[in-house]
Amino acid sequence: xxxxxxxxxxxxxxxxxxxxxxxxxxxxLQEEGVEALSLRMLAKRVGVSHNAPYMHxxxxxxxxxAIAEQGFLLLADHIQSALELTTPDEDWLVRFxxxxxxxxxxxxxxxxxxxxxxxxxxxxxxxxLSRASANTLYVLxxxxxxxQAAGYVxxxxxxxxxxxxxxxxxxxxxxxxxxxTLPPLGDKPLDTLIHDHVSSLYxxxxxxxxxx
Amino acid sequence: xxxxxxxxxxxxxxxxxxxxxxxxxxxxLQEEGVEALSLRMLAKRVGVSHNAPYMHxxxxxxxxxAIAEQGFLLLADHIQSALELTTPDEDWLVRFxxxxxxxxxxxxxxxxxxxxxxxxxxxxxxxxLSRASANTLYVLxxxxxxxQAAGYVxxxxxxxxxxxxxxxxxxxxxxxxxxxTLPPLGDKPLDTLIHDHVSSLYxxxxxxxxxx
DNA sequence: CACTCTATATTGTCAGTGTCAATATTGAGT
DNA sequence: ACTCAATATTGACACTGACAATATAGAGTG
Numbered sequence: 212x213x214x215x216x217x218x219x220x221x222x223x224x225x226x227x228x229x230x231x232x233x234x235x236x237x238x239x240l241q242e243e244g245v246e247a248l249s250l251r252m253l254a255k256r257v258g259v260s261h262n263a264p265y266m267h268x269x270x271x272x273x274x275x276x277a278i279a280e281q282g283f284l285l286l287a288d289h290i291q292s293a294l295e296l297t298t299p300d301e302d303w304l305v306r307f308x309x310x311x312x313x314x315x316x317x318x319x320x321x322x323x324x325x326x327x328x329x330x331x332x333x334x335x336x337x338x339x340l341s342r343a344s345a346n347t348l349y350v351l352x353x354x355x356x357x358x359q360a361a362g363y364v365x366x367x368x369x370x371x372x373x374x375x376x377x378x379x380x381x382x383x384x385x386x387x388x389x390x391x392t393l394p395p396l397g398d399k400p401l402d403t404l405i406h407d408h409v410s411s412l413y414x415x416x417x418x419x420x421x422x423x
Numbered sequence: 424x425x426x427x428x429x430x431x432x433x434x435x436x437x438x439x440x441x442x443x444x445x446x447x448x449x450x451x452l453q454e455e456g457v458e459a460l461s462l463r464m465l466a467k468r469v470g471v472s473h474n475a476p477y478m479h480x481x482x483x484x485x486x487x488x489a490i491a492e493q494g495f496l497l498l499a500d501h502i503q504s505a506l507e508l509t510t511p512d513e514d515w516l517v518r519f520x521x522x523x524x525x526x527x528x529x530x531x532x533x534x535x536x537x538x539x540x541x542x543x544x545x546x547x548x549x550x551x552l553s554r555a556s557a558n559t560l561y562v563l564x565x566x567x568x569x570x571q572a573a574g575y576v577x578x579x580x581x582x583x584x585x586x587x588x589x590x591x592x593x594x595x596x597x598x599x600x601x602x603x604t605l606p607p608l609g610d611k612p613l614d615t616l617i618h619d620h621v622s623s624l625y626x627x628x629x630x631x632x633x634x635x
Numbered sequence: 636c637a638c639t640c641t642a643t644a645t646t647g648t649c650a651g652t653g654t655c656a657a658t659a660t661t662g663a664g665t
Numbered sequence: 666a667c668t669c670a671a672t673a674t675t676g677a678c679a680c681t682g683a684c685a686a687t688a689t690a691g692a693g694t695g
Binding site: 436437438440471472473474475478479 | 674
């Protein structure tokens, strides 16, 4: 699907521009933030005319949507990898906790993507982004369904538990990231914070008292 | 604290400009979104020169910070009001649920504020915003502490439960608002969605099995 | 090989935008 | 009546997103 040539020489036809624009765009998002990112500076930095990006993206928004799409694909992969690091008899709660940690850490380590993933995009306009986002949801849901199979989640409500979990994980990232929380939280390392928060949640996931 | 004159005639000195800029700014945020908001259009719409806003706000960001500040103040009020509609013997879980609902509904009904409340702002640059945000946190925390007094929340961890709750509520709003959730969720009315999600959470809040 | 055709990139242009500087207007306090 | 500081205006500049017209190159065809 992507073009093949990697090196972009000084030829008139870049050959790889779309991919490079996304890569450098991500770098600039990381360095300066969304509101500081301009297509013109991006073009200049890539070494291309100020209008070249418009061959590959209808819009500035379209570029951001492409980055968001990549974010969702990477996120789904990252979570799945984290879940797969497992022994066959591993307790589901342990896996649940590891997945949550993987989600939040991914966001902190990919702030460029995070900045554009949760804006509103017209799904008709960006079907690929829509698919990528739906794919992430499926990954999360199948994870929760494993919890149902293990008896940790009440059956028949996997979608509800999925959006609940997603909401919580996203919220944890945003609240911790804006750093408007007061000192007592700020002292602990990020890892501990994630662990503590998620622990609190999965108390609600434990089997009802009528099971040991 | 705010200036008193309400009507803004065609006098050279507006007398009320800061307040009006915030109000009209909120209206424009609601209509067109953050990225479409420009100080110049705002000034034109208020009927003032394109540089008048710079008397009251150092920056475009400063205006948005002022709106965010107002958002936190309103939010804290809204939640507190919702919590106070109560009979003295009301079960804390009922109050908890009502507060959560109030939070999410507030966000949906104040999307203008919501758009600017959770960006990163330099807290040294905007101490008022910082205070307002901290104030909201205190309101949430005292709410949770009532839950501790009622025996619903494990003692000594109110800050953790507070940020957990805040994270979840914020996440619910964002996830539901971006509408990238799949159809099965989209059918239910918002109210039911909030109820279902929060219900799932407060299973974790119930007293441990060693209490009836 | 020559030739066309299309994807790709460039140059030129324009209205809008954020922000600085310089200037004008006003009203409150002396 | 006069001063002065707060407030608003006009003017200017570089930068931005986006459109239109033009240039280039490389792949497919004869």
